Amino acid sequence: MTETELLRLILTVFGGLLGLAVGSFLNVVVHRVPLGLSVVSPGSHCPNCQSAVRARHNVPVLGWLMLRGRCFDCHLPISSRYPLVEAGTGLVFALVALRFADTPLALPAYWAFAALGIALSLIDVDVRRLPNALVVPAYPILAALLVVAAAPGAGLRALFGASALFAIFFAIAVAAPGSMGFGDVKLAGVVGAMTAWLSWGTLLVGAFLAFVFGALVGITLIAARGADRRTAVPFGPFLVLGAWTAILGAGYLGDAYLAVLAA
Structure with missing residues (x-):
């Protein structure tokens, strides 16, 4: 070995x-x-x-x-x-x-993000909300841990990623009231930072998969339980699942896609 x-x-x-x-x-x-x-x-x-x-x-x-x-x-x-x-x-x-x-210097940040995602997903399933007590402190804590990871250029990309995903989810929440809560909007900023720190492709895939997973579960519930489009389904777990699917490997597909577009 x-x-x-x-x-x-x-x-x-x-x-x-x-x-x-x-x-x-x-x-x-x-x-x-x-x-x-x-x-x-x-x-x-x-x-x-x-x-x-x-x-x-x-x-x-x-x-x-x-x-x-x-x-x-x-x-x-x-x-x-x-x-x-x-x-x-x-x-x-x-x-x-x-x-x-x-890249072991990044481990504390992503272990912290994993713990946050697990806690928020379970809470969202239980009570249909994402507590500010967990989401808001995540911004400075994860930002500090990413600074320690010290990857050139990644910090600025994480900042833009957080801002972009926050803005997109905010626009959706305002344009379609009831489609998602503002807890999801705030969590989107965290997800945007943690995925974009790795690459734009990881951010793209993470956000895309969140909606795909949400749609699949929604369709399954409609088919299995007779639910309808107004049935409330917590979106936080899908945001977390999409992010981690991208972080743990699927983000490379996004990078490849962006490379083809840039060619």
Whole structure:
């Protein structure tokens, strides 16, 4: 194994373990932020009987398995969503590590963006909104992390990408009231920055796929549940999914397309 391969393996394993821990925290964020509660205190507790979770049961995924999906104190079921979020975040963080193993300075920014996307997607599905408490601070935090990544020219492209996607979504929200919320508009700015930092093609593909995924799910709901065009479907998860599909590889298709146009 070469040093490069070893570094890639170490980063991937570290990313997976970090993601498990972050996923445990995201479960707290997803539950408490929409309610306006602190994510720091009180500590983790059973949502049914409010008993504090013991340290040995607070290990991501394994804790839930040890408890067999039930509270140690009241024995009521604990949703399988908790370990799934933890395992899913671990997987995503490992994939991000693989993607940015050659540019490790960018890893903190994209790990943070991954955590933000997972939290916002789950909250949007649960309560149909994207809290300002998460979206607004993401702008300065992610901007600072991208500055640390120090890629020549990428910072300015990220700024233009954020402005462009924000403006497009704002125009859609104003022109077609009810088509999307202003939370989606604000999230679009974040997505624009994080995709454009990599390339214009990544931004293009990420935005395009968000609408494609949204349309596919909408059509599926209409066919399966008898929903209609007025049925509310949260768009935040599609924005996040489109962005990450582009970031993790599909953005190269956009780059190739733009290269053909420029030829």
